[in-house]
Amino acid sequence: MKSNTTIALFILGIIHVSIIGCQSDLKMTPNEHNNAVETKLDSLLALMTLEEKVGQMNQYNGFWEVTGPAPKDGAAAKKYEHLRKGLVGSMLNVKGVKNVVEVQKIAVEETRLGIPLIIGFDVIHGYKTMSPIPLAESASWDLEAMKKSAAVAADEAAASGINWTFAPMVDISRDARWGRVMEGAGEDPFLGAKIAEARIRGFQGEDLSTNSTIAACAKHFAAYGFAQAGRDYNTVDIGTSTLFNQVFPPFKAASKAKVKTFMNAFNILNGIPATGNSFLQRDILKGEWGFEGFVISDWGSLKEMIPHGYAKDLTQVAEIAVNAGSDMDMESYAYVEELVKLVNDGVVKESLVDDAVKRILKVKFELGLFDDPYKYCSIEREKTIGRPELQEAVLDVAKKSIVLLKNENQLLPLKKNGLTIGLIGSLAGDKDSPLGSWRAAAESNSAVSVLEGLQKYSGNTIHYDKGVDVLTQNPGFLMEAEVSYDKSGFKSAIATAKKSDVVIMVLGEHGFQSGEGRSRTQIGLPGVQQELLEEIYKVNKNLILILNNGRPLAIPWAAENIPSIVEAWHLGTQSGNAIAEVLYGDYNPSGKLTMSFPRSVGQVPIMYNRYNTGRPINAEANVFWSHYSDELNEPLFPFGHGLSYSTFKYENLIVNSNSKNEITVSVDITNTSKIEGKEVVQVYIHDLVASVARPIKELKGFELIKLKAGETKTVSFVLSKEELGFYNNIGKWVVESGDFKIFVGGSSETRLETHFTYTN
Numbered sequence: 166m167k168s169n170t171t172i173a174l175f176i177l178g179i180i181h182v183s184i185i186g187c188q189s190d191l192k193m194t195p196n197e198h199n200n201a202v203e204t205k206l207d208s209l210l211a212l213m214t215l216e217e218k219v220g221q222m223n224q225y226n227g228f229w230e231v232t233g234p235a236p237k238d239g240a241a242a243k244k245y246e247h248l249r250k251g252l253v254g255s256m257l258n259v260k261g262v263k264n265v266v267e268v269q270k271i272a273v274e275e276t277r278l279g280i281p282l283i284i285g286f287d288v289i290h291g292y293k294t295m296s297p298i299p300l301a302e303s304a305s306w307d308l309e310a311m312k313k314s315a316a317v318a319a320d321e322a323a324a325s326g327i328n329w330t331f332a333p334m335v336d337i338s339r340d341a342r343w344g345r346v347m348e349g350a351g352e353d354p355f356l357g358a359k360i361a362e363a364r365i366r367g368f369q370g371e372d373l374s375t376n377s378t379i380a381a382c383a384k385h386f387a388a389y390g391f392a393q394a395g396r397d398y399n400t401v402d403i404g405t406s407t408l409f410n411q412v413f414p415p416f417k418a419a420s421k422a423k424v425k426t427f428m429n430a431f432n433i434l435n436g437i438p439a440t441g442n443s444f445l446q447r448d449i450l451k452g453e454w455g456f457e458g459f460v461i462s463d464w465g466s467l468k469e470m471i472p473h474g475y476a477k478d479l480t481q482v483a484e485i486a487v488n489a490g491s492d493m494d495m496e497s498y499a500y501v502e503e504l505v506k507l508v509n510d511g512v513v514k515e516s517l518v519d520d521a522v523k524r525i526l527k528v529k530f531e532l533g534l535f536d537d538p539y540k541y542c543s544i545e546r547e548k549t550i551g552r553p554e555l556q557e558a559v560l561d562v563a564k565k566s567i568v569l570l571k572n573e574n575q576l577l578p579l580k581k582n583g584l585t586i587g588l589i590g591s592l593a594g595d596k597d598s599p600l601g602s603w604r605a606a607a608e609s610n611s612a613v614s615v616l617e618g619l620q621k622y623s624g625n626t627i628h629y630d631k632g633v634d635v636l637t638q639n640p641g642f643l644m645e646a647e648v649s650y651d652k653s654g655f656k657s658a659i660a661t662a663k664k665s666d667v668v669i670m671v672l673g674e675h676g677f678q679s680g681e682g683r684s685r686t687q688i689g690l691p692g693v694q695q696e697l698l699e700e701i702y703k704v705n706k707n708l709i710l711i712l713n714n715g716r717p718l719a720i721p722w723a724a725e726n727i728p729s730i731v732e733a734w735h736l737g738t739q740s741g742n743a744i745a746e747v748l749y750g751d752y753n754p755s756g757k758l759t760m761s762f763p764r765s766v767g768q769v770p771i772m773y774n775r776y777n778t779g780r781p782i783n784a785e786a787n788v789f790w791s792h793y794s795d796e797l798n799e800p801l802f803p804f805g806h807g808l809s810y811s812t813f814k815y816e817n818l819i820v821n822s823n824s825k826n827e828i829t830v831s832v833d834i835t836n837t838s839k840i841e842g843k844e845v846v847q848v849y850i851h852d853l854v855a856s857v858a859r860p861i862k863e864l865k866g867f868e869l870i871k872l873k874a875g876e877t878k879t880v881s882f883v884l885s886k887e888e889l890g891f892y893n894n895i896g897k898w899v900v901e902s903g904d905f906k907i908f909v910g911g912s913s914e915t916r917l918e919t920h921f922t923y924t925n
């Protein structure tokens with residue numbers, strides 16, 4: 166062992182010195198630098214046995230108590246042996262400096278070549294200090310805020326030894342039944358692409374080699390969000406137009422933003438598993454888009470090709486996956502068990518293995534792990550996790566994520582003195598649920614509850630009465646949530662409401678009711694919450710409903726009856742403080758929905774960028790038009806909707822084309838209220854006649870502006886040719902001459918419109 170270690174360090178030393186040498190050569194052009202890195206990676210590759218190469222393509226979940234004794238038998242012992250032999254390139258779910266050092270030491274000191282591991286973790290919306298869930302953050306439409314939030318998460322995760330996050334999820338989602346909508350940026354590809362880029366820049370920073378930035382991962386490639394009937398892991402069968410125009414844009418933007426990794430998906434796409442799909446991974450991603458990073462599989466998605474009915478055994482799984490461009494295997498053991506033999510038998514070309522390994526080594530190199538495998542591992546720095554400035558940052562994005570859905574009679578903002586407030590609903594006192602799903606290293610019950618947030622404003626009297634539980638108990642990350650139907654708290658809650666000037670009810674979903682594996686067929690308020698809401702409303706109509714949820718909810722009764730509704734999602738660690746600031750008007754809300762809220766689950770999937778159909782209106786006054794007999798077509802709250810305590814007037818919409826054949830759009834927006842506020846100005850187009858029918862509205866621009874009371878601003882947008890084009894049904898990008906409508910306003914249902922003609 167001793168001599169092995171010496172040899173390994175010696176070889177590694179040579180590699181270090183030479184790679185670092187080329188990195189710091191300031192006289193090199195970027196191309197020369199890239200070539201030099203390639204050469205170094207090639208020389209490292211040349212030192213590797215086939216087994217060692219395949220080892221780099223193997224990722225294991227943390228499998229033993231790393232600071233305890235080494236595993237002696239069973240699967241863990243085998244994995245441990247693999248780790249020591251250099252047959253593991255990456256581990257996930259190992260966290261904390263001490264643990265990371267332990268596993269890294271084995272890779273660096275005990276394996277023949279000493280190639281460091283890359284340590285991955287699902288840092289989805291924060292590490293220990295939690296930001297809002299991604300769907301909530303997307304409602305801020307504030308790209309800088311989202312970038313900052315990702316940077317905060319990266320900073321904390323990196324301080325805990327982690328070098329790679331499996332985020333952002335950039336799947337477009339239109340189906341509120343799917344639990345993972347909480348992880349994405351909603352239904353729109355244009356906005357989704359901008360947010361993907363912002364988050365990647367936040368995680369990866371300007372310089373990936375610093376020890377506070379981590380590699381990001383655009384997932385799940387592709388079309389995972391289109392699972393039939395919103396059931397997680399279900400079949401996806403969509404056409405070329407949806408794939409290219411809806412699913413791909415955020416992924417393409419991620420590749421363009423130089424995201425270091427992609428994750429493929431569990432689903433089949435038109436009959437081919439994403440993991441074994443060479444059209445997706447080789448033709449589009451690595452081919453057309455020129456993606457230079459590596460593709461990690463989803464958890465066990467290689468071996469799931471067997472139940473999909475696409476591979477007969479693990480050997481075939483490995484062959485299909487490597488041919489299709491899946492570079493690293495997360496927990497299927499397919500590569501580590503099968504790939505060496507497949508290459509030796511001439512079934513798989515070694516050049517494909519080499520390509521995958523080089524991609525993986527390159528990311529490790531860019532992270533600076535060859536320079537110092539322990540660069541993320543400082544016990545001192547680890548102590549900075551959770552520091553006050555990070556709390557400030559997540560509070561800031563939490564406020565920006567809140568959407569004021571309705572506010573009649575200016576019930577909000579609340580007066581700061583003299584009120585008796587009845588605060589009802591177990592979520593109001595809950596310090597755990599706001600942490601949401603995918604909460605990384607957050608401590609249970611570490612969020613500021615709504616109750617705690619409101620108590621800081623001491624001029625009012627608060628009577629808290631939980632009234633109703635959402636769940637019978639906290640299920641944790643792995644287990645199914647069991648909804649509570651217990652009504653024993655109703656009586657006391659009703660009495661509390663009766664003696665209050667204002668009632669605030671915090672209702673919705675527990676943080677563990679959305680996320681992976683948490684699809685639902687009913688998307689109203691779970692359990693008996695709706696019933697309690699109606700009972701309370703009977704005795705006190707000054708009712709403010711705060712929603713906590715990870716997906717759009719169908720709440721038609723509330724939308725009709727309750728005067729004020731605040732969408733507060735799962736806002737993370739600072740949840741209660743953010744909500745309190747909005748309720749009291751210390752922060753004027755400006756969030757806008759990024760997923761349409763349906764009236765009923767029967768409308769799902771629902772999105773603003775739908776097609777017109779041949780029978781969009783009731784022209785003949787009979788039943789034969791595209792509609793439901795029992796429900797309206799329109800959503801309850803549309804994409805882009807969100808109010809403010811300020812009010813805004815849009816006028817003077819002007820459109821022109823300039824000499825470069827660009828379309829310039831300008832509009833005047835006036836804050837017609839007495840307080841300063843922010844507004845997300847949105848621009849939509851409708852291509853009226855095209856060779857492939859186009860949606861009735863497509864977002865093509867937005868700007869978040871701030872207006873003082875009474876102030877007017879002219880906001881201008883330039884739509885280039887790119888914004889007017891689309892992919893046709895053979896996946897070809899086309900820009901066609903023709904007539905367009907253009908709409909500007911504060912929601913996708915804006916009626917302020919004009920038109921222009923575009924000529925190629």
Ligand code: BGC
Pocket residue numbers: 287331384463464681
């Ligand atoms: C999820 C991925 C996640 C992975 C690792 C899978 O079940 O689909 O999004 O990154 O687990 O935890």
